Amino acid sequence: MTTLLLLRACRRPNIAATYTNGYLRASTPNGTPDRRLASTEAAAASVQLANSGDLVGFWQTLSNSTPVAYMQDALIQIHDYSNLPWWSSIVLSTFLFRGVITLPLTIYQQKITARIERIALEMPALVEELKREAAMARQKFKWSDKETSIVYRRSIKKQWQNLIVRDNCHPMKTIIVLWGQIPLWIFQSVALRNLVYMLPDPTTLQAQITATEMTIGGFGWIPNLTVVDSSYILPVTLGLLNLGIIELQAMTRTRPPTRLQNIANHVFRGLSVVMVPVACTVPSALCVYWVASSTFGLAQNMLLLSPEVRRAVGIPKTQTELSQPYDQIWLKIQQKVKLAPPPADKPTTK
Incomplete structure (x- = not known):
């Protein structure tokens, strides 16, 4: 020991360089x-x-x-x-x-996860509102079912992204x-x-x-x-x-x-x-x-x-x-x- x-103590570079060769050639007192x-x-x-x-x-x-x-x-x-x-x-x-x-x-990851869970609770009300708006726009602008569906999905995606930006909780951060x-x-x-x-x-x-x-x-x-x-x-x-x-x-x-x-x-x-x-x-x-x-x-x-x-x-x-x-x-x-x-x-x- x-x-x-x-x-x-020889770990310091200036000392280690001095003793490297001697350490490798060391022998016991009897020469072995x-x-x-x-x-x-x-x-x-x-x-x-x-x-x-x-x-x-x-x-x-x-x-x-x-x-x-x-x-x-x-x-x-x-x-x-x-x-x-x-x-x-x-x-x-x-x-x-x-x-x-x-x-x-x-801890940061769990904060992000909790924020995402909380903003997910806001989505059902937004979805219902977007459904009503999509139905009204369909009648007003004579959209087809496909066009209405595309606009509706884009609106949901945009609302979700707005909530993520608002609470700074992008899912990739998890x-x-x-x-x-x-x-x-x-x-x-x-x-x-x-x-x-x-x-x-x-x-x-x-x-x-x-x-x-x-x-x-x-x-x-x-x-x-x-x-x-x-x-x-x-x-x-x-x-x-x-x-x-x-x-x-x-x-x-x-x-x-x-x-x-x-x-x-x-x-x-x-x-x-x-x-x-x-x-x-x-x-x-x-x-x-x-x-x-x-x-x-x-x-x-x-x-x-x-x-x-x-x-x-x-x-x-x-x-x-x-x-x-x-x-x-x-x-x-x-x-x-x-x-x-x-x-x-x-x-x-x-």
Whole structure:
């Protein structure tokens, strides 16, 4: 540990350049090569081999891209300043980045969704008025049914666009979270992979120090973050968390799902299952990040269900908002596991 602290101080460019050659040629007092350094050189050689084969084209470009480089620097800075082990530093950086980027975007997205829902309530009255105007124009100008229908549809579209402009809630803004969350997930995943495999340059002292620190920066059953989680605990946890996010969204939906929503749910469930074997093949550092990110996502979704929290962050109240969301979730869970009777069908009126 003392050696790592000393080497960490060499991360500064002016010092790192001085000690690079000496670090690679270091040996033990009896003249035999240091096994740790030999393994580092072997890892560097394997990474260079991978660079010539697997990491080509798009993936190599992404690994060497500027956003990934900035993310690597940010992860190292957070680790150094926090003085936490690498697994805790990864969790801290994940919560920090998602709290700064994806949480505000999610709140903004839900504000837009609520505004759209509220202006949709104004449309029925406008539709009835437009129907009367279209009927009057048809008689006055002797329009055909086709001409009347065209004018009527154009008028509805224009009124809807006017409402959207008035409340500044274009439907395309509802996917704004994806524009922040997906790049963040990709860049941080690739950055962590680079740190584990000492990319893009395995010969630099900083890359070697970080990779060495990760070999002892784990916890519990995974002390080495550069190897896979052979216990499968983290991969299975990742799959359960992702499924939990999908089921939470399904259980809190107040309207019957559309066909497209059902298809999307099945697709995301399949992706959640597929991520489990993928997580079984990547270094544990990536698994820690993915689990931390999914944990934040699940907690964020649970928090933003609370009416009190929604009012506090400025999300307008809507008719579909759940007044007691956590009670409904618990009831739905009980119904799924057969601990509570299914909801009774509404009586039909004759």
